[in-house]
Amino acid sequence: MVRGNFAGVIARRELLRAWAASLALGHLGCARRVRPAREEGRVVVTFWYAYGDRIRKVLLSLVERYNASQTRIRVKAVHQGDYFEALAKLRTAIAAGAAPTASHVVLEVLPYLARAGVLEALDDYDGARDLPFVSQLAQRGSFEGAEGQPLFGLPFNRSTPIAFANGRILEEEGAEMPRTWDELSAVARRLTRRGADGQVRWGFEVPISWWYWVAALGQAGGRLIEPGGGVSLGDAAGEDAIRFWQRLVRVDRVMRPPPGRDYQAWQATNESFLQGRVATMWSSTAYVRYLEDNARFPVVAAPLPRRARASVPTGGTMLVLLRAAPEEEKKAGWEFLRWLCDDPQTLEWATRTGYMPVTRPAVKRLVDTGWYERHPNDRVAYDQLADVAPWPWSPDLFRLARDVVEPRLEEAVLTGRDAHELMDEAREEARAPA
Amino acid sequence: MTASRARLLPWLVAAVAAAAWLFPYAWMVLTSFKTLEEIVQDPTAPLPRHLDLDAYREVFAAMPVWRYTAVTAVMAGSIAAAQVALALPAGYALAKLRFAGRPFAVGVVLACLLVPAQATFVPVFLMFAKLRMVDTMGALILPFAASALGTFLVRQAMMSVPDELIEAARMDGASEWTIVYRILAPAIRPTLVSLLLVSFVLHYSDYFWPLVMTTDDGVRTLPLGVALLREQGTGVRWHIVMAGNVVLSAPVLVLFAAAQRQLMRAVGGR
Numbered sequence: 001m002v003r004g005n006f007a008g009v010i011a012r013r014e015l016l017r018a019w020a021a022s023l024a025l026g027h028l029g030c031a032r033r034v035r036p037a038r039e040e041g042r043v044v045v046t047f048w049y050a051y052g053d054r055i056r057k058v059l060l061s062l063v064e065r066y067n068a069s070q071t072r073i074r075v076k077a078v079h080q081g082d083y084f085e086a087l088a089k090l091r092t093a094i095a096a097g098a099a100p101t102a103s104h105v106v107l108e109v110l111p112y113l114a115r116a117g118v119l120e121a122l123d124d125y126d127g128a129r130d131l132p133f134v135s136q137l138a139q140r141g142s143f144e145g146a147e148g149q150p151l152f153g154l155p156f157n158r159s160t161p162i163a164f165a166n167g168r169i170l171e172e173e174g175a176e177m178p179r180t181w182d183e184l185s186a187v188a189r190r191l192t193r194r195g196a197d198g199q200v201r202w203g204f205e206v207p208i209s210w211w212y213w214v215a216a217l218g219q220a221g222g223r224l225i226e227p228g229g230g231v232s233l234g235d236a237a238g239e240d241a242i243r244f245w246q247r248l249v250r251v252d253r254v255m256r257p258p259p260g261r262d263y264q265a266w267q268a269t270n271e272s273f274l275q276g277r278v279a280t281m282w283s284s285t286a287y288v289r290y291l292e293d294n295a296r297f298p299v300v301a302a303p304l305p306r307r308a309r310a311s312v313p314t315g316g317t318m319l320v321l322l323r324a325a326p327e328e329e330k331k332a333g334w335e336f337l338r339w340l341c342d343d344p345q346t347l348e349w350a351t352r353t354g355y356m357p358v359t360r361p362a363v364k365r366l367v368d369t370g371w372y373e374r375h376p377n378d379r380v381a382y383d384q385l386a387d388v389a390p391w392p393w394s395p396d397l398f399r400l401a402r403d404v405v406e407p408r409l410e411e412a413v414l415t416g417r418d419a420h421e422l423m424d425e426a427r428e429e430a431r432a433p434a
Numbered sequence: 435m436t437a438s439r440a441r442l443l444p445w446l447v448a449a450v451a452a453a454a455w456l457f458p459y460a461w462m463v464l465t466s467f468k469t470l471e472e473i474v475q476d477p478t479a480p481l482p483r484h485l486d487l488d489a490y491r492e493v494f495a496a497m498p499v500w501r502y503t504a505v506t507a508v509m510a511g512s513i514a515a516a517q518v519a520l521a522l523p524a525g526y527a528l529a530k531l532r533f534a535g536r537p538f539a540v541g542v543v544l545a546c547l548l549v550p551a552q553a554t555f556v557p558v559f560l561m562f563a564k565l566r567m568v569d570t571m572g573a574l575i576l577p578f579a580a581s582a583l584g585t586f587l588v589r590q591a592m593m594s595v596p597d598e599l600i601e602a603a604r605m606d607g608a609s610e611w612t613i614v615y616r617i618l619a620p621a622i623r624p625t626l627v628s629l630l631l632v633s634f635v636l637h638y639s640d641y642f643w644p645l646v647m648t649t650d651d652g653v654r655t656l657p658l659g660v661a662l663l664r665e666q667g668t669g670v671r672w673h674i675v676m677a678g679n680v681v682l683s684a685p686v687l688v689l690f691a692a693a694q695r696q697l698m699r700a701v702g703g704r
Contacts, residue, residue: 046649048649051665051667052661052662052663052664052665052666053496053662053663053664053665053670053671053674054665054668054671055665055667055668056496056662056665057496078649078650078651079658079661079662080645080649081645081658081661082661082664082666083666083667085645089645089646089649092559092646093649095560096559096560096563096564096568097563098563098568098649100649157667159667263666263667266666267666267669267670270669271474271477274474274475275474275475275476275477284667286667286668287668287669289668289669290668290669291669294470294471294474294669296475316667353668354668355668
């Protein structure tokens with residue numbers, strides 16, 4: 001008997017997490033379908049996706065076009081919640097023998113799924129080795145230590161953190177976008193205004209979230225996992241990143257205190273920015289269209305500032321095929337994924353969604369057609385790829401993100417807890433067996 | 435003056451409580467009529483500049499609202515009906531029948547209320563997957579057909595029914611089924627109505643279980659449809675999300691309005 005009122009009492013994300021976590025790796029990949037699904041003589045490729053609203057519409061229009069363009073394959077795209085809900089469902093479906101043909105997964109979980117043996121190696125599929133991806137966004141450029149790994153993921157909706165400023169405020173104050181952490185502190189101080197009515201215009205805001213912490217850690221000269229494989233979480237650099245935020249919020253009082261966690265914080269930061277309550281912020285390149293379309297001021301993008309060095313992680317998701325799917329479905333699934341990576345689709349996806357173009361010919365086309373001249377913020381995002389710091393190819397990466405670091409960041413900034421003590425605790429948890 | 439103040443106080447407290455409950459809903463409805471520009475530029479503005487229905491058009495274009503609503507209503511209605519139907523004999527047995535181990539049986543029902551969801555969802559899901567029932571209405575309904583909470587509530591309500599009523603029915607030759615469904619059920623009608631409504635609303639708005647048990651659009655429910663309207667990675671269009679939630683909650687509000695008297699009687703014990 002399942003209690004009727006559980007779902008209303010416990011947050012669904014908690015349930016999903018517990019649910020997915022309870023499925024041991026041993027279960028994964030153990031069940032597979034032998035016969036491919038067919039519909040009106042066409043092989044059915046089930047594609048699970050986690051996009052909502054306008055991004056979903058773009059994807060569905062591409063799928064519709066693909067289905068109309070040939071008669072052998074029918075792609076059925078099915079929404080499965082947000083990224084993390086879709087991931088939990090994917091893991092469970094694999095265990096239950098109900099895996100789809102293809103899906104897309106967040107970057108950080110790719111090594112984990114690869115080790116679990118649930119992803120199809122793509123190297124031997126027709127043309128897989130020749131896809132002209134932008135190197136920093138492809139699997140081998142997005143991860144270090146992945147050189148000997150088979151190809152499991154194709155880049156699709158990819159993004160990086162980036163700095164945005166309210167162009168009007170910059171002009172009024174005669175300020176420039178900061179290029180270093182010191183400049184960021186100074187500019188944030190200069191742009192912060194406290195009104196007599198208690199209203200504050202903050203100089204700076206960043207969502208207190210794993211991705212941005214990794215960016216700051218990299219800028220401070222650290223790395224999550226050392227070349228020998230030891231989890232350091234950046235050691236002193238990871239702590240510096242937290243201290244930097246603590247100082248901006250608690251000492252300088254120029255950064256808005258964290259307004260939530262995870263994607264809530266991302267959205268809240270964007271909205272503060274659009275309302276003119278924040279002069280500069282770090283956000284995702286994927287928000288560029290949303291910000292440009294809804295701001296009443298010029299939106300100015302700039303590379304993230306550096307400390308010891310310039311550094312940005314990449315984010316978003318990779319397209320994957322599931323190993324448990326029948327062979328014929330996987331072949332059909334590959335044809336669809338490859339089609340998605342062709343220039344017209346890549347261009348349409350990038351220009352309509354705000355995600356980065358993932359192939360070199362698509363980038364060249366954008367340059368040739370003057371897209372970047374008309375959209376200089378997109379150019380900043382693309383140029384910043386020169387500063388990409390690849391992720392470590394570690395099956396623990398996803399656990400570090402979701403269970404070890406993310407839950408600690410908000411508390412660290414809000415309470416001002418000692419960064420060294422906090423990260424020691426995190427490192428201890430990270431090194432404990434999962 | 436003091437007496438009139440004393441008379442006003444309950445009204446005042448009730449008005450404040452009602453405002454606290456209604457405010458978020460009113461906010462949701464008003465936001466659904468705004469444009470995204472209005473929301474992001476001035477989120478605290480109480481009223482929309484114009485009555486903009488674009489968000490509702492987008493909601494109805496983005497998903498098959500009527501089909502999702504029908505699936506959701508059938509699912510929630512079936513669960514609520516099954517819970518009432520099964521809680522009646524179970525509650526009757528625990529309240530009125532004398533048998534060895536009855537206190538233990540009551541304890542088991544109470545213990546079911548304490549079992550965490552994490553302990554039951556995985557085996558239940560895997561069981562349904564083995565039975566090839568994922569993506570079926572059965573998978574949405576059956577796990578909730580028996581309710582520990584419902585059994586407990588019905589038992590408590592039946593405790594207050596005099597035994598003489600049951601004895602008289604037995605003397606008239608009524609079977610146990612007749613006693614349960616024809617005699618006791620009407621006697622505890624307010625409890626059954628409130629159980630029915632609470633169960634319906636709970637499962638009508640459930641997001642988690644339908645998400646777990648459906649991988650295809652055929653048996654998708656409305657809360658899952660509303661989730662289609664939210665895009666996290668590139669910016670949320672709040673007016674559309676709010677319109678989706680208005681569409682989701684409207685049938686339940688209508689249901690509550692229709693059954694308000696029964697509910698008040700159940701709560702008031704009259």
